[in-house]
Amino acid sequence: MRYLTARKRAEGLGSGHAGTHHHWSMTLSAAGLAFLxxxxxxxxxxxxxxxxATVLExxxxxxxxxxxxxxxVIGMRHFAMGATVMIEDYLHGFARKAAIVAVVAxxxxxxxxxxxxxxxxxx
Amino acid sequence: MAxxxxxxxxxxxxxxxxxxxxxxxxSILTRITGxxxxxxxxxxxxxxxxxxxxxxxxxxxxxxxxxxxxxLVFTGSLWAVWYHYLAGLRHLYYDAGKGMDIxxxxxxxxxxxxxxxxxxxxxxxxxx
Numbered sequence: 001m002r003y004l005t006a007r008k009r010a011e012g013l014g015s016g017h018a019g020t021h022h023h024w025s026m027t028l029s030a031a032g033l034a035f036l037x038x039x040x041x042x043x044x045x046x047x048x049x050x051x052x053a054t055v056l057e058x059x060x061x062x063x064x065x066x067x068x069x070x071x072x073v074i075g076m077r078h079f080a081m082g083a084t085v086m087i088e089d090y091l092h093g094f095a096r097k098a099a100i101v102a103v104v105a106x107x108x109x110x111x112x113x114x115x116x117x118x119x120x121x122x123x
Numbered sequence: 124m125a126x127x128x129x130x131x132x133x134x135x136x137x138x139x140x141x142x143x144x145x146x147x148x149x150s151i152l153t154r155i156t157g158x159x160x161x162x163x164x165x166x167x168x169x170x171x172x173x174x175x176x177x178x179x180x181x182x183x184x185x186x187x188x189x190x191x192x193x194x195l196v197f198t199g200s201l202w203a204v205w206y207h208y209l210a211g212l213r214h215l216y217y218d219a220g221k222g223m224d225i226x227x228x229x230x231x232x233x234x235x236x237x238x239x240x241x242x243x244x245x246x247x248x249x250x251x
């Protein structure tokens with residue numbers, strides 16, 4: 001017999017334990033991306049189709065480089081969290097865990113690869 | 124009571140026979156576009172890595188990125204990102220507890236669909 005109240009036993013076991021933080025993180029990253037995405041689309045769209053020197057010059061400038069870096073970090077985090085929710089909706093058991101590991105790893109690899117390219121171009 | 128009278132009870136409609144409505148269509152499209160966007164991101168990051176690597180490797184990847192295949196991926200991703208963008212803004216609006224009545228929700232759904240196509244065309248015209 002454990003001397004715990006019903007409330008104490010239930011606390012931290014519901015979706016409210018971590019779910020609200022996930023939701024708030026998605027809200028924050030969505031708000032950030034709402035500013036980053038339109039500006040980046042124009043910069044990337046104008047650079048695409050240019051010659052090598054122009055592309056290096058574009059992403060060597062501070063604004064496009066910082067913008068692309070922010071988009072990679074916040075965007076891939078937003079993707080990893082959204083994809084995790086989708087996997088949790090459709091997969092169960094080991095497949096769920098394996099898929100979440102794969103999608104989180106893919107997100108970090110894409111982010112790190114993009115940042116490596118950016119640093120090499122900008123510095 | 125040898126034979127129970129059969130009653131035609133209403134059945135809960137299954138997803139496959141349920142009539143498609145704007146709120147459910149625009150909801151699932153948000154998830155589909157969000158995840159499909161990884162294709163455009165992969166091609167864009169590959170292109171950026173190629174630019175950082177060498178002139179010859181950039182020529183190879185740039186050739187793919189500006190081919191019909193690249194155009195298909197990037198144009199599709201452009202629509203997907205604008206759709207996901209508008210649907211995301213709608214999400215924030217819903218989160219504030221607004222626009223939840225059916226007529227407003229349907230109007231917002233159409234705004235996402237039509238708005239994403241309009242913004243895609245505007246972006247293509249701006250970056251040409």
